[in-house]
Amino acid sequence: MGVGAARRKGxxxxxxxxxxxxxxxxxxxxxxxxxxxxxxxxxHLQRFDALCGRVTLNPKRPPVWRSKTQCLRPMK
Structure with missing residues (x-):
């Protein structure tokens, strides 16, 4: 079970x-x-049905998508 499915089940x-x-x-x-x-x-949930917050990347830790993209570069 993936993270999203586990969260929904919980x-x-x-x-x-x-x-x-x-x-x-x-x-x-x-x-x-x-x-x-x-x-x-x-x-805020008193006024809205759903919320999401601001996303601020940690400059000391590259985003996962960046790391995976770098791994997908063709080998020379």
């Missing part, structure tokens, strides 16, 4: 076991969120 199980839930917040394992991420997300 959300479905959470909603089955706790039908009173109004929101489920998720993020990726390699993401860092601000200390007030939960509070701000809940605040």
């Amino acid at each position: 959300c479905a199980v959470a909603l089955e076991q706790m039908p009173h839930l109004r929101q489920i917040l998720t993020t990726d394992a390699d993401c860092r969120v601000s200390p007030d991420w939960v509070a701000r997300s809940i605040h």
Whole structure:
């Protein structure tokens, strides 16, 4: 099972076991969120059905897509 499928299954199980839930917040394992991420997300979810945040790349760590693209270059 991939990460997306596992996340969807986890959300479905959470909603089955706790039908009173109004929101489920998720993020990726390699993401860092601000200390007030939960509070701000809940605040904005009072007005919107879905949210996504700003993505800022870490300059010390190349993005995965860049690393994979570099690996796909033809060998000389």
